[in-house]
Amino acid sequence: xxxxxxxxxxxxxxxxxxxxxxxxxxxxxxxxxxxxxxxxxxxxxxxxxxxxxxxxxxxxxxxxxxxxxxxxxxxxxxxxxxxxxxxxxxxxxxxxxxxxxxxxxxxxxxxxxxxxxxxxxxxxxxxxxxxxxxxxxxxxxxxxxxxxxxxxxxxxxxxxxxxxxxxxxxxxxxxxxxxxxxxxxxxxxxxxxxxxxxxxxxxxxxxxxxxxxxxx
Amino acid sequence: xxxxxxxxxxxxxxxxxxxxxxxxxxxxxxxxxxxxxxxxxxxxxxxxxxxxxxxxxxxxxxxxxxxxxxxxxxxxxxxxxxxxxxxxxxxxxxxxxxxxxxxxxxxxxxxxxxxxxxxxxxxxxxxxxxxxxxxxxxxxxxxxxxxxxxxxxxxxxxxxxxxxxxxxxxxxxxxxxxxxxxxxxxxxxxxxxxxxxxxxxxxxxxxxxxxxxxxx
Amino acid sequence: xxxxxxxxxxxxxxxxxxxxxxxxxxxxxxxxxxxxxxxxxxxxxxxxxxxxxxxxxxxxxxxxxxxxxxxxxxxxxxxxxxxxxxxxxxxxxxxxxxxxxxxxxxxxxxxxxxxxxxxxxxxxxxxxxxxxxxxxxxxxxxxxxxxxxxxxxxxxxxxxxxxxxxxxxxxxxxxxxxxxxxxxxxxxxxxxxxxxxxxxxxxxxxxxxxxxxxx
Amino acid sequence: xxxxxxxxxxxxxxxxxxxxxxxxxxxxxxxxxxxxxxxxxxxxxxxxxxxxxxxxxxxxxxxxxxxxxxxxxxxxxxxxxxxxxxxxxxxxxxxxxxxxxxxxxxxxxxxxxxxxxxxxxxxxxxxxxxxxxxxxxxxxxxxxxxxxxxxxxxxxxxxxxxxxxxxxxxxxxxxxxxxxxxxxxxxxxxxxxxxxxxxxxxxxxxxxxxxxxxx
Numbered sequence: 001x002x003x004x005x006x007x008x009x010x011x012x013x014x015x016x017x018x019x020x021x022x023x024x025x026x027x028x029x030x031x032x033x034x035x036x037x038x039x040x041x042x043x044x045x046x047x048x049x050x051x052x053x054x055x056x057x058x059x060x061x062x063x064x065x066x067x068x069x070x071x072x073x074x075x076x077x078x079x080x081x082x083x084x085x086x087x088x089x090x091x092x093x094x095x096x097x098x099x100x101x102x103x104x105x106x107x108x109x110x111x112x113x114x115x116x117x118x119x120x121x122x123x124x125x126x127x128x129x130x131x132x133x134x135x136x137x138x139x140x141x142x143x144x145x146x147x148x149x150x151x152x153x154x155x156x157x158x159x160x161x162x163x164x165x166x167x168x169x170x171x172x173x174x175x176x177x178x179x180x181x182x183x184x185x186x187x188x189x190x191x192x193x194x195x196x197x198x199x200x201x202x203x204x205x206x207x208x209x210x211x212x213x214x215x216x
Numbered sequence: 217x218x219x220x221x222x223x224x225x226x227x228x229x230x231x232x233x234x235x236x237x238x239x240x241x242x243x244x245x246x247x248x249x250x251x252x253x254x255x256x257x258x259x260x261x262x263x264x265x266x267x268x269x270x271x272x273x274x275x276x277x278x279x280x281x282x283x284x285x286x287x288x289x290x291x292x293x294x295x296x297x298x299x300x301x302x303x304x305x306x307x308x309x310x311x312x313x314x315x316x317x318x319x320x321x322x323x324x325x326x327x328x329x330x331x332x333x334x335x336x337x338x339x340x341x342x343x344x345x346x347x348x349x350x351x352x353x354x355x356x357x358x359x360x361x362x363x364x365x366x367x368x369x370x371x372x373x374x375x376x377x378x379x380x381x382x383x384x385x386x387x388x389x390x391x392x393x394x395x396x397x398x399x400x401x402x403x404x405x406x407x408x409x410x411x412x413x414x415x416x417x418x419x420x421x422x423x424x425x426x427x428x429x430x431x432x
Numbered sequence: 433x434x435x436x437x438x439x440x441x442x443x444x445x446x447x448x449x450x451x452x453x454x455x456x457x458x459x460x461x462x463x464x465x466x467x468x469x470x471x472x473x474x475x476x477x478x479x480x481x482x483x484x485x486x487x488x489x490x491x492x493x494x495x496x497x498x499x500x501x502x503x504x505x506x507x508x509x510x511x512x513x514x515x516x517x518x519x520x521x522x523x524x525x526x527x528x529x530x531x532x533x534x535x536x537x538x539x540x541x542x543x544x545x546x547x548x549x550x551x552x553x554x555x556x557x558x559x560x561x562x563x564x565x566x567x568x569x570x571x572x573x574x575x576x577x578x579x580x581x582x583x584x585x586x587x588x589x590x591x592x593x594x595x596x597x598x599x600x601x602x603x604x605x606x607x608x609x610x611x612x613x614x615x616x617x618x619x620x621x622x623x624x625x626x627x628x629x630x631x632x633x634x635x636x637x638x639x640x641x642x643x644x645x646x647x
Numbered sequence: 648x649x650x651x652x653x654x655x656x657x658x659x660x661x662x663x664x665x666x667x668x669x670x671x672x673x674x675x676x677x678x679x680x681x682x683x684x685x686x687x688x689x690x691x692x693x694x695x696x697x698x699x700x701x702x703x704x705x706x707x708x709x710x711x712x713x714x715x716x717x718x719x720x721x722x723x724x725x726x727x728x729x730x731x732x733x734x735x736x737x738x739x740x741x742x743x744x745x746x747x748x749x750x751x752x753x754x755x756x757x758x759x760x761x762x763x764x765x766x767x768x769x770x771x772x773x774x775x776x777x778x779x780x781x782x783x784x785x786x787x788x789x790x791x792x793x794x795x796x797x798x799x800x801x802x803x804x805x806x807x808x809x810x811x812x813x814x815x816x817x818x819x820x821x822x823x824x825x826x827x828x829x830x831x832x833x834x835x836x837x838x839x840x841x842x843x844x845x846x847x848x849x850x851x852x853x854x855x856x857x858x859x860x861x862x
Contacts, residue, residue, distance in 0.1 A: 089532030124510025305747030340725025546764030
């Protein structure tokens with residue numbers, strides 16, 4: 001599973017272009033930062049109030065005021081900038097974030113996303129997720145292809161309460177890379193050793209299979 | 217006339233209490249600052265972007281970036297603070313300005329104010345006036361009691377396009393001090409040598425005359 | 433009249449049933465001495481408004497754990513298991529608001545706006561009970577302003593006039609709540625003389641601040 | 648790829664019919680070299696959005712005097728007699744907007760909001776053609792966001808990543824327009840290396856800025 005996650009985050013990292021401002025969700029998306037070359041000119045936003053997330057500080061060098069949106073100590077890169085929460089979400093909602101990477105409980109073929117609540121079981125609150133998926137120019141879902149029990153998470157129609165409608169642009173899993181289009185979910189890349197039949201068998205939505213499928 | 221203006225602005229200055237944030241309009245209202253004692257703890261806002269308007273700088277010591285809302289060089293007092301225009305008007309609209317002092321073309325007995333346009337003749341734009349009179353906790357009109365031609369400016373009903381409805385709290389002229397209440401305009405103070413009959417004769421609205429009238 | 437007060441003087445100002453806005457994101461930027469005071473005084477039936485309910489033993493989370501909160505208006509409660517428990521048992525009301533909407537609602541409260549239109553939450557359960565407006569073909573939710581009786585603010589530096597400077601990610605909701613409450617109480621790490629802060633570095637003008645205590 | 652360009656390179660980016668937001672309040676905080684460029688290039692039929700039309704011979708007012716402007720969305724035109732003349736003769740359209748509403752409309756454009764409710768202008772000619780909403784018994788106007796093709800921004804300091812610091816009353820509309828335009832061009836008095844600005848003193852994050860020229 002560690003390999004699956006590594007494959008996912010490495011692939012997601014390739015979406016970033018020089019000059020992009022990115023926002024990485026808590027959990028697996030955070031790991032994407034490790035695979036974006038430092039010299040690529042990508043800046044990362046921490047929605048609690050700054051741009052320019054840098055590496056984790058050494059033990060003993062943590063600064064109580066410099067933490068990420070998960071509350072973990074980080075550093076701020078040279079060229080970073082701090083701001084208040086209204087400005088942070090003005091940046092997000094206003095389309096100034098180029099890419100956001102988030103996990104998902106469910107995604108469907110309309111690009112609907114559910115990733116913040118399982119009624120009666122898990123009610124952590126939506127935090128900044130609803131604003132991020134509405135505001136960011138590109139929304140990339142980074143997740144394992146199925147639940148731990150093997151049930152599909154890419155559905156014809158989400159069953160859980162939504163985070164937003166029609167917001168997802170790309171889905172990256174350990175099986176492949178999928179683009180959400182107006183016609184449905186198009187399979188763009190397959191992971192090594194994965195066939196179209198295999199990825200479809202683990203996906204409830206019917207994947208659109210183009211003539212050319214790349215290697216992930 | 218210089219004496220009239222001096223009497224008006226001196227009286228207006230007495231409305232300010234320690235800790236107040238004030239905003240003075242361009243023209244006669246600006247002169248009010250000269251009569252607020254420096255040690256009174258009153259701060260003045262310049263709506264182009266700071267709190268803490270200080271005295272005019274000496275010739276040669278002007279700073280191109282430190283100007284008031286009329287574009288004139290000023291200074292910023294110790295304890296002042298700068299901000300952008302959205303924040304400046306968040307302060308104004310949000311009720312964080314205690315007193316605003318403005319001139320008027322017309323005021324009426326409902327507290328309606330007209331002070332920004334004479335259609336076809338004078339169309340300078342409302343600038344910050346509409347926000348100021350809606351947002352400030354107290355709106356004080358400082359003006360000469362009549363037009364240069366002697367026509368009343370305190371009317372039963374404004375004839376010019378309004379700046380805002382029901383916004384004026386006090387009117388200070390060279391003849392007296394009037395409070396705008398739900399019942400109408402109450403005469404609170406008379407200038408030296410001015411009688412009730414005289415001020416009423418120069419006022420279209422019917423003044424409410426209380427038992428006690430103070431000396432201005 | 434000095435704005436600098438002792439914690440004992442400030443304790444007098446807190447009361448049951450108050451609506452309190454607090455600065456902080458998880459525990460960064462929350463005035464811990466003022467929370468100590470609220471815990472110690474034991475005021476109850478509070479409505480708290482801020483980003484999250486932090487942790488059981490840190491920041492505003494301590495008020496939740498101590499059952500002092502009647503209602504929380506926040507964007508996230510996942511780090512405080514007591515919030516989840518009290519919410520599920522019905523002992524505490526929780527209004528979950530998207531973080532950007534929450535920040536903007538507080539800003540609107542402080543800025544005298546009657547509300548704003550946001551695309552966030554359209555098509556989700558967040559839209560329940562809210563007016564929807566379509567502008568230029570796009571659907572928006574009308575979200576309403578939030579205001580409070582008291583704001584408890586954490587600053588890095590304050591001058592004696594109340595001008596505030598925040599540091600790094602500890603800024604978060606602090607400048608917003610300082611505009612939106614009747615009474616603004618600041619806990620500052622450092623208090624400096626008037627004139628020691630450059631007007632351009634001030635993040636909250638002193639006229640908004642009523643009281644300053646030393647952290 | 649460096650954000651620092653020459654005025655010649657920037658000249659290529661201006662074109663007839665553009666919607667241009669400009670920083671400045673009267674003439675303080677307007678990028679005069681960029682206005683020079685617009686005058687020199689002679690682009691026409693512009694829509695300009697900013698606080699005021701300044702003076703005939705200073706700031707954005709020079710574009711008005713040169714008949715380069717089709718429409719101005721501003722709060723004040725009283726200091727530029729050409730604006731009044733062209734407005735009266737019908738040669739230029741002027742939309743007068745209360746200053747706080749103008750600032751908030753630009754902010755809304757940059758912040759992805761669909762509009763906001765303000766009490767300013769209720770009961771005046773400003774409300775003509777606008778939707779009115781009553782919230783909690785109070786009447787508000789629904790005001791809509793403003794966006795632009797280009798923002799011309801004046802900064803005091805810029806680092807090479809585009810992070811900006813403004814000075815005193817020259818800040819005004821500059822940080823707002825830097826959020827609300829597709830292309831953000833900054834004229835800076837001083838350009839410093841990355842790392843020379845403290846993250847807490849930055850007033851506009853560099854990711855918003857496309858191009859920097861030296862004043």
